[in-house]
Amino acid sequence: MASQSKFTGNPNAHDASIFSTGMTGTCLCGSISVTITDSELFTRPRGHLCHCTNCRKVSGSYVASNLAIEKEKIEVQDPKGKLKKYRDMETGSGKCVERCFCEECGSPIMSIPEIFPAMFVLKMGIFPRIPEPECEAFALHRHAWQGTHGDMTQFEIVRGGRKLR
Template sequence: MATSTAKFTGDPNSHDTSEFSDGISATCLCGSIRITINDNELFTRKRGHLCHCANCRKVAGSYVSSNLAIEKEKVVVDDPQGVLKRYRDYATASGKCVERCFCGTCGNPLLSIAEIYPTMIIVKMGIFPRIPEPECESFALHRHAWQGKHGDLPQFEIVRGGKQLGE
């Protein structure tokens, strides 16, 4: 059972995945922008990936970023005050632009739009109350030696679907 502090600590265990059978919503820190993912498979199979590239680590402010690449039509961005800001990042492994989107009020990273994936949006999953179990790791060559392995996740040296570590 959830404790009274769950509301304030963001304890993911206080939310049963059945709450998100049709999708999931979350806001940035200040609440100016709401993102909704409309997908009934978020918690019925492994989804998303842990990315270890330098830019995702910077945006996440951590040693890894939890991302979900998903079809654009499944994502709704509600920005009634027009505060969503975009940084056009060309310092990427592909050299193609990745628009890194964040709240202009609180600075919360929210999503990325990668030129190499024109039909997809990459949502930063840390804003949501629950994060689906990831299906893989990308840029695994860029992991820190102290990290250890995340279960039996496939580890791609660089990009998802590319060469795996140890191949």
Template sequence: MSSPSALTGNPNTHDPSTFATGMSATCLCGSIRVTINDSDLFTKPRGHICHCSNCRAASGSYASSNLAISASQVAVSDPSHKLKKYKDRATGSGKVVERCFCSECGNPIMSIAEIFPDMVILKMGIFPRIPKPECESFALHRHEWQGKHEGLVQYEIVRGGKKLGE
């Protein structure tokens, strides 16, 4: 029988040093494997927590843990052709965001935003460990019951835009 940590995917059982050159993960059913090739993944805060309604819907939660990264640093293996894309046109920018997911288990994998043609936005929930985020976007859209993440840059809406409280 597996230990409770193995069954629940306790991230604290994975020392960040084991991901010195990157890390891999699969969707729930194992059909799709995503590998990040980045030696700086855990050397500093990375990624962001997004509170926009589209990311919330795609993640099935009150926020989404994302990592925007150069597409050249990501390898996606999909030998059974289970990766499907939904073209999300209802975005704040008016530009299409392809929401990629596994058609077998429904697991969100990544988003590809038309406004960032050389980047992918990985859905970090599939990975064994998530780097500490550097910021929150759409912080104005947080629910009043949510705790605040101290030390993170909080943007009212988009990353790089007006900061909360400015």
């Protein structure tokens, strides 16, 4: 039986103050690292939970934790050339979203949406901590059993669109 010390993924073990200028995360095998340089990362709610089918499939879960952020705040290191891209054309906008993942371990890394050319959408599960999300997208696609996340804004479909609450 594995000892408790081998489980290093506890986000509560990392005080948010140590990420005052940014943070780095890696895929499961460590081949790809992503560094966010942003001094506001934990100063307010950031990012969103997405319930769209494509994000659910990419995350392997009932919801994806995403952070849309300016490309210039991100550095991706892939020294072994393991970052692969899937061109997803089955999107609500009809525009391509490149879904990036590690070919070695399968970890989702980020999405590159054609509709927002200056942004990356990071998959927050690769990071040691996740900022408190500011909203939920595709809230109409939530499962009835999910419950709610406090008083977080829920958009019916896209962020900035019609609100459910």
